[in-house]
Amino acid sequence: MTRRVLVVTHGGRPRAVAALSEAVRELEASGFEVALHDDDLAETFGDHMATTRLREGVAESEVVMVLGGDGTILRAAELTHGTQVPLLGVNLGHVGFLAESEREDLRAAVQRLAEHDYVVEERTVAAVQVHRPGEDEPLTGWALNEATIEKAERQRMLEVGIEVDRRPLSSxxxxxxxxxxxxxxxxxAFSAGGPVMWPDVDGVLLVPLSAHALFARPLVIGPRSAYRITVLERSPVPAVLTCDGRRSIDLPVGSTVEVRRGEQPLRFARLSPAPFTDRLVSKFSLPVVGWREAADDAAAARARLTALTDAATDDGAAPEAPHPRGQSPHDAKAV
Incomplete structure (x- = not known):
């Protein structure tokens, strides 16, 4: 039986074109039938026919391989959401939080794929429902990362009301x-001051943007609860809802947006069993040793140097400087 991989990339970037050429060569050498998807039509919010058009050929694929950054992976998610086909991301961008492999490991990733040496992980998405004044039927959408409600005009503030489970919380x-x-x-959400949530946390996070309020802290609800955000009648400006930075819809004054955990998760092919902690440290280049511990190490090093100096003075020999934690004498001299 022929195994099929659908490849999605950003065709306008030289690095992506080079990675695509290598990926196709490696996949075909491993016995895969390769299909390319280069249609950049974004799914329109609430337009399910657009979804159908985008997903042609996806169901026949074992995996959708994405060559690019998180933006390209979010684009590819429009192809696979609602299907059983997992995404396998190869990072060509900057951070690449959603990617599973780096560019230099592309060949190894294809080999792992050929050997069925991967697991499938499910990620919760947010289900979004919009009610606009004068419209009988709500419009529905979804988001893998976030749904953002922002003011449509820069000059004035947006006035919103926040409810949880249809009970008023704040405005x-x-x-x-x-x-x-x-x-x-x-x-x-992270750039706006929200907390980092582990991927298996089955909740939805709300983070206000520059709120003029006494209670405007990030809030997390559980899987059986729902937010309801209303663009209040007193709001001097309308709003715009954007899902994953790709699918947008205007929100006139009086509109409401309901957001809850979606019923259809998105699936990712995972090659590494490393915990999320390791991914967080790697992607954000976090200093595992905190400044207090580093200060203690520096103080201890100075104390050792003083002791060595005193001993060398007594013996008449030159002291050897202590080396920072994890650094060899050779490394210290090279620096």
Missing amino acids: FGCDGVILSTATGSTAH
Whole structure:
């Protein structure tokens, strides 16, 4: 039986074109039938026919391989959402939080794929429902990372009301509100001051943007709860809802947006069993040794140097400087 891989990339970038050439060569050498997807039509919010058009040929694929950064992976997610086909991301971007492999490991990733040496992980998405004044039927959408409600005009603040499970919680003026999944907590929500959520946290995060309020802290609800955000009648400006930075819809004054955990998760092919902690440290280049511990190490090094100096003075020999933690004498001299 022929195994098929659908490859998605950003065709306008030289690095992506080079990676695509190598990926096709390696996949075909491993016995895969390769199909390419280069249609950049974004799924329109609430347009399910667009979804059908985009997904042609996806169901026949074992995996959708994505060559690019997180933006390209979010684009490819429009192809696979609602199907059983997993995404395998090869990072060509900067951070690449959603990617499973780096560019230099492309050949190894194909080999692992050929040997069925991967596991499939499911990520929760956010289900989004929009009610606009004068429209009988709501429009529905979804987001892997986040649904962001922002003011449509720069000059004035947006006035919103926040409810949880149809019970009023707060209202305030702001630049907007981010409603994020655990997957998206390291994206827009993180830059706005929200917490990092581990991928298996089955909740939805709300982060206000520049809110003029006493209570405007990030908030996380569980899988059976739902947010309801209303663009209040007193709001001087309308809003715009954007899902994953790709699918947008205007929100006139009086509109409401309901966001909850989606019923259809998105699937990712995973090659590494490393815990999320390791991914977080690697992608954000976190200093595992904190400044207090580093200060203690420096103080201890100075104390050792003083002791060596005193001993050398007594013996008449030159002291050898102590080396920082994890550094060899050769490394210290090279520096």
